[in-house]
Amino acid sequence: AQSVAQPEDQVNVAEGNPLTVKCTYSVSGNPYLFWYVQYPNRGLQFLLKYITGDNLVKGSYGFEAEFNKSQTSFHLKKPSALVSDSALYFCAVMGGSARQLTFGSGTQLTVLP
Amino acid sequence: GAVVSQHPSWVICKSGTSVKIECRSLDFQATTMFWYRQFPKQSLMLMATSNEGSKATYEQGVEKDKFLINHASLTLSTLTVTSAHPEDSSFYICSATGTSGGTDEQYFGPGTRLTVT
Numbered sequence: 764a765q766s767v768a769q770p771e772d773q774v775n776v777a778e779g780n781p782l783t784v785k786c787t788y789s790v791s792g793n794p795y796l797f798w799y800v801q802y803p804n805r806g807l808q809f810l811l812k813y814i815t816g817d818n819l820v821k822g823s824y825g826f827e828a829e830f831n832k833s834q835t836s837f838h839l840k841k842p843s844a845l846v847s848d849s850a851l852y853f854c855a856v857m858g859g860s861a862r863q864l865t866f867g868s869g870t871q872l873t874v875l876p
Numbered sequence: 877g878a879v880v881s882q883h884p885s886w887v888i889c890k891s892g893t894s895v896k897i898e899c900r901s902l903d904f905q906a907t908t909m910f911w912y913r914q915f916p917k918q919s920l921m922l923m924a925t926s927n928e929g930s931k932a933t934y935e936q937g938v939e940k941d942k943f944l945i946n947h948a949s950l951t952l953s954t955l956t957v958t959s960a961h962p963e964d965s966s967f968y969i970c971s972a973t974g975t976s977g978g979t980d981e982q983y984f985g986p987g988t989r990l991t992v993t
Binding site for chain 1: 882917985
């Protein structure tokens with residue numbers, strides 16, 4: 764069975780500072796990893812994904828994530844946070860024959876002005 | 877491209893009635909659609925997976941007679957909540973994979989807020 768852990772329910776960061784949202788995963792075989800962002804009462808917006816290739820993946824809105832196989836981690840990062848980045852962030856892993864996504868519990872990011 | 881819509885975006889219904897939620901892929905053919913449920917400040921929980929033209933596969937603990945899923949075409953899946961009760965109040969989100977972007981990515985709808993009074 765696959766699983767995803769997001770150890771922080773809440774992350775606060777000052778605007779302009781770098782941000783990191785943590786994610787670790789467990790899956791048999793090669794992982795397909797995703798980050799999504801959700802604004803209040805909205806569906807999920809795709810940020811980035813890792814399938815294969817470079818461990819550093821660049822995505823939308825200046826976000827990037829680093830795949831670390833030895834630590835089974837896929838932390839989301841951004842060099843300089845914006846107030847508008849404040850939202851709920853989900854890490855997810857894909858597996859199974861039906862290509863199902865398993866989501867982490869989510870991390871609420873608050874960027875303080 | 878790869879846009880998924882849901883209708884309605886929100887609905888209020890009385891206890892005991894049934895509600896149908898539509899999920900459409902607007903610019904691609906969705907061979908597989910997924911239905912999720914999300915409670916406030918919680919993660920998405922997969923309810924069922926449906927492939928066009930076949931019966932949906934429900935996750936453990938999801939009542940298939942209560943949450944009827946139909947995937948009759950490559951662009952439309954529906955979720956019907958039958959005999960709704962207040963505990964069914966939730967945010968329902970669909971996603972789709974298909975011929976756009978390969979099968980390694982799901983495209984999500986904007987969600988439907990269901991409130992049962």
